[in-house]
Amino acid sequence: MLHCLVSASGTVPKAMSKPATGNFDRGPVIPTTPLVTFLEHVQETALATFGQKDFDPKLYVDLSLKSNLSTTVTAFHKLPRNATGSVSIPDFKEFMHEYFDGAGNDLVYAEPPDFVPEPDGFLPKVKNPQVRAWALEVHALWKNLSRRVSCSVSERPEFHTLLPLPGPVVIPGSRFREVYYWDSYWVIRGLLASKMYKTAKAIVTNLIYLIDTYGYVLNGARAYYTNRSQPPLLSAMVYDIYNRTGDLDLVKKALPALLKEHQFWNSGIHKVNVQDNRGRNHTLSRYYAMWNKPRPESSTTDKVHASKLLNASEKEQFYRELASVAESGWDFSTRWMRNTSDFTTLAITSILPVDLNIFILKMELDIVSMAQIVGDNKTVESFLKSAQARKEAIDSVFWNEENGQWLDYWISNGTGSQECQRWKASNQNNNAFASNFVPIWIDLFNSDTCIVEKVRKSFQSSGLLGAAGIATSLTRSEEQWDFPNGWAPLQHMIVEGLGKSGSQEAKSMAQDIAMRWINTNYVAYKETGAMHEKYNVEKCGDIGGGGEYIPQTGFGWSNGVVLAFLEEFGWPADLKIGCNGVLL
Numbered sequence: 402m403l404h405c406l407v408s409a410s411g412t413v414p415k416a417m418s419k420p421a422t423g424n425f426d427r428g429p430v431i432p433t434t435p436l437v438t439f440l441e442h443v444q445e446t447a448l449a450t451f452g453q454k455d456f457d458p459k460l461y462v463d464l465s466l467k468s469n470l471s472t473t474v475t476a477f478h479k480l481p482r483n484a485t486g487s488v489s490i491p492d493f494k495e496f497m498h499e500y501f502d503g504a505g506n507d508l509v510y511a512e513p514p515d516f517v518p519e520p521d522g523f524l525p526k527v528k529n530p531q532v533r534a535w536a537l538e539v540h541a542l543w544k545n546l547s548r549r550v551s552c553s554v555s556e557r558p559e560f561h562t563l564l565p566l567p568g569p570v571v572i573p574g575s576r577f578r579e580v581y582y583w584d585s586y587w588v589i590r591g592l593l594a595s596k597m598y599k600t601a602k603a604i605v606t607n608l609i610y611l612i613d614t615y616g617y618v619l620n621g622a623r624a625y626y627t628n629r630s631q632p633p634l635l636s637a638m639v640y641d642i643y644n645r646t647g648d649l650d651l652v653k654k655a656l657p658a659l660l661k662e663h664q665f666w667n668s669g670i671h672k673v674n675v676q677d678n679r680g681r682n683h684t685l686s687r688y689y690a691m692w693n694k695p696r697p698e699s700s701t702t703d704k705v706h707a708s709k710l711l712n713a714s715e716k717e718q719f720y721r722e723l724a725s726v727a728e729s730g731w732d733f734s735t736r737w738m739r740n741t742s743d744f745t746t747l748a749i750t751s752i753l754p755v756d757l758n759i760f761i762l763k764m765e766l767d768i769v770s771m772a773q774i775v776g777d778n779k780t781v782e783s784f785l786k787s788a789q790a791r792k793e794a795i796d797s798v799f800w801n802e803e804n805g806q807w808l809d810y811w812i813s814n815g816t817g818s819q820e821c822q823r824w825k826a827s828n829q830n831n832n833a834f835a836s837n838f839v840p841i842w843i844d845l846f847n848s849d850t851c852i853v854e855k856v857r858k859s860f861q862s863s864g865l866l867g868a869a870g871i872a873t874s875l876t877r878s879e880e881q882w883d884f885p886n887g888w889a890p891l892q893h894m895i896v897e898g899l900g901k902s903g904s905q906e907a908k909s910m911a912q913d914i915a916m917r918w919i920n921t922n923y924v925a926y927k928e929t930g931a932m933h934e935k936y937n938v939e940k941c942g943d944i945g946g947g948g949e950y951i952p953q954t955g956f957g958w959s960n961g962v963v964l965a966f967l968e969e970f971g972w973p974a975d976l977k978i979g980c981n982g983v984l985l
């Protein structure tokens with residue numbers, strides 16, 4: 402098959418049409434705020450002063466000011482330093498105490514209005530008392546994770562990197578003190594199981610507000626996340642809430658925002674046109690952050706990686722790749738590296754990712770359903786066409802009949818390339834990733850018995866299924882979105898897709914994976930007293946590791962997926978919970 406990669410050019414949406422900085426124009430850059438830039442300097446001094454041990458760079462860009470910026474900057478420059486840029490620990494601590502409010506102080510605890518300790522009709526299929534008691538503890542964690550932005554933020558926004566939001570949110574937990582885009586989908590799935598519809602709707606209202614303000618949903622609600630989005634799942638949130646609550650107003654409010662979001666992912670740098678040898682043009686999307694400097698929340702770390710690169714142009718491009726990987730939610734993974742043992746070869750902007758395009762196809766189909774609900778026939782017609790076109794693109798670019806998987810596709814040229822290329826099978830990434838099975842999540846694929854059987858067999862022999870769930874990849878890289886880590890969202894999409902299919906074998910497989918996942922979450926919870934951000938799928942009860950920050954607890958999407966699984970599959974009274982069926 403001959404594919405022709407046509408330019409990924411196009412107009413940058415108005416909300417983000419800022420000139421690129423520097424001499425190496427590889428796309429737009431959204432300028433950051435003076436406060437973020439200053440806090441990066443504070444972060445650097447903190448590292449020089451305290452050293453690497455227990456250092457979390459994000460902490461420093463989450464601080465808020467006590468006085469205005471210029472007074473604080475002046476005091477910062479007056480601090481006596483030695484040659485390495487460090488300050489004496491007592492001087493630095495005093496400066497921090499005098500000029501900054503602690504990270505997270507501007508996001509205050511908010512009692513969820515719809516929380517009750519045991520909701521009516523909670524997890525009716527969970528019969529085992531021990532599992533029920535644990536599920537109620539997980540349900541109670543929503544109270545710990547519920548926040549609202551303090552009034553001080555809207556009073557003095559220039560003192561904060563936290564962005565103002567109209568309503569309460571649920572945060573992932575620990576260092577993730579703000580609301581995150583794609584995490585919110587699984588938080589909402591859990592809230593629906595917890596019958597907390599108001600809380601779920603408030604999250605969606607905030608995300609719609611972000612679209613109204615910025616033109617897209619930000620990675621998270623912080624000033625340093627304005628240059629990128631995250632996997633687009635707002636339509637799925639709205640659609641699932643509507644299906645539970647029948648809230649027509651929510652659909653009416655969401656629809657215009659979703660049309661805007663669709664435009665964001667299908668224009669400018671995110672859009673790539675591929676033409677095949679039969680002259681068919683396919684349009685697909687990719688991740689592409691509007692940033693080409695170190696990520697402020699990981700600035701000191703990014704600079705160390707970039708120091709291995711020789712010139713300024715390579716560094717700029719590497720920084721853009723880092724931020725674009727953060728947009729994918731899979732930060733970081735060998736999935737995005739040209740050379741899996743060299744982190745500086747991250748090249749996500751040259752990849753058409755399977756899962757992103759599935760999320761956008763789902764967005765298109767959800768828009769069709771919602772437009773039908775509100776009687777907007779023009780939108781129904783136009784989005785049916787978009788969905789049809791993307792389905793054809795997915796079939797022809799990603800599907801690999803031999804593997805029975807959808808594979809990411811490497812494009813060899815970056816932004817602005819006009820060059821036609823011959824489609825090669827070798828441009829499909831043949832490595833096994835959990836994302837290769839994400840298409841099965843959506844009804845368009847899980848209702849096709851033939852596809853389901855092929856995919857089920859392929860999944861069974863892929864090596865991804867471990868004792869405690871689905872591994873992210875098969876590569877042991879020390880990156881957190883790789884082997885042996887398993888992540889709640891990936892378990893959920895694959896399990897839900899297999900479970901919805903008409904195949905009995907696929908349904909049993911879904912139940913089996915869900916039980917492995919529930920067991921590991923349960924045992925880790927009993928051992929550590931917490932729900933974790935990620936787990937090690939090699940061993941039941943083990944938590945995940947690797948990556949650029951220490952393992953986090955809380956944890957929004959893990960709680961959501963456990964509750965959603967328990968709602969769907971239940972737990973029989975006589976079935977033991979724990980590793981190898983051993984009761985703790």
Ligand SMILES: OC[C@H]1O[C@H](O[C@H]2O[C@H](CO)[C@@H](O)[C@H](O)[C@H]2O)[C@H](O)[C@@H](O)[C@@H]1O
Binds near residue numbers: 581584621698732733
């Ligand atoms: O601080 C480093 C990075 O942290 C975030 O990514 C990770 O946590 C998110 C919240 O749970 C999650 O959505 C993401 O999938 C994780 O990899 C953040 O989203 C990144 O932008 C940030 O650079």
